[in-house]
Amino acid sequence: MNVNYCLPKLLATWSIGLSLLVLGTGCQQTLEPPSDSSAQAQTPMSSTITVDGSSTVYPITNEIAQEYQLLDTQKPQIDVSVSGTGGGFRKFCAGETDISNASRPISKSEMETCKQAGIRYIELPIAYDALTVVVNPDNDWASDITLAELKKMWEPDAEGQVTTWSQVREGWPDEPMILYGPGEDSGTFDYFTEAIVGESGDSRKDYTASEDDTLTVRGVSRDLNGLGYFGYAYYEENLTQLKAIEIEGVAPSRENVVNSEYQPFSRPLFIYVNADALDAKPELESFVDYYLTHGRQFVKVAGYVALSDEIYNLAYEHFVDRRVGTVFEGEAQFGLTIEELLQKEAEF
Known part of the structure; x- marks a missing residue:
C-alpha cells in the first residue's frame, strides 16, 4: 500500500449510542444502471484503489487498508491520501478517486458537482467523533x-x-x-x-x-x-x-457521546464510495465489504467511537443494495432526533 500522508498511530477505545441517526431502511434510493456511458467514463479503472479526503477519517481507513493488505499479497494497491474533506470531494466528483473520506456530510455544491459529472455515490457512516x-x-x-x-x-x-x-x-x-x-x-x-x-x-x-x-x-x-x-x-x-x-x-468523552450530552460537537464520520466503480472494480467491492464487516475493531484502534452492530448491518445493506445519495440535505444536521433523520429521503 502506498500511503501519501503520515500521521502518528492513534490509540483509544470507546463506543457509541448516537449512530442510528444516518441509517435506516428505505431512506436512500436504489441504484439503477447508468443511462449512458458518462458515469463509467468517470470511473477510475486501474487495479489501484484510490482514497482521499479527511485527515480525521484517515487513521481509520489507513488502519483498515494496512490490515487488508496483509491478508493476501495479491490484494490491490491501496493509495490513502489526505487533502481535507473538501479537497477529497473535489477529486471524488472529478472521478479521480474511488472512496472519499469525510468528516462532514457532502455539501449541496458537491452534490451538484458530482451529479453533473455523472458520479453516483453511496454514503456510509463508519464512526462517531467528538470535536x-x-x-x-x-x-x-x-x-x-x-x-x-x-x-x-x-x-x-x-x-x-x-x-x-x-x-x-x-x-x-x-x-x-x-x-x-x-x-x-x-x-x-x-x-x-x-x-x-x-x-x-x-x-x-x-x-x-x-x-x-x-x-x-x-x-x-x-x-x-x-x-x-x-x-x-x-x-x-x-x-x-x-x-x-x-x-x-x-x-468530550466516551460517556458524553453515548448519552448525547456532548452537543453540538458529536458528529458522524463517513466514507463515500463511487457506486459505478464498485461494479467496474471487483477489488473495490471486496475492500469496501471488508471495511464494513471488520471496521468496528479498527475504529476503536484509531481512537474513535464505533457504531453499533445494528447500524453496521444497515450500512452493509445499503452497500449491497447500491443505495445512492445522502440523507443530510447537503449540510450538517443539529438538534434532530433519530426518528426525524430516519424519515428523510435521500437526495442526489
Missing part, C-alpha cells in the same frame, strides 16, 4: 467555554478585534490569544464553523491554519496562550501535551 477544543496544559484559566464565547473568538468580525483572552471572558488574562485550527478544505473546519457561527466556512482568517492536525497539536502544546480544535483522537493521542476544555460544562 474537541484544546489549550496548553499549563493554561490555568480556561477549563470550560460556552458556545457564545467560541463564537466571539472565531466569527469573522473577531478578526483583528478579539485578540486577547480577557476580551472573551472577564477574569481571563490580558494576554494575546493564539489560535490554531484546520484549513478551509477541512470538514472539521466546515462542521465547527456551522455549529458555532451558523454558516459553514464563516470564520476569522487570522489564525494558524493547516490541514495537518498534528501541526495544531504542536502549536498549542508549545504556546501557553494557544487554543485549537480537531477530532477527539488527536487529543487522546496527545494527552500529556494538551488540555481539553468543557463545552457548556460538558467534557
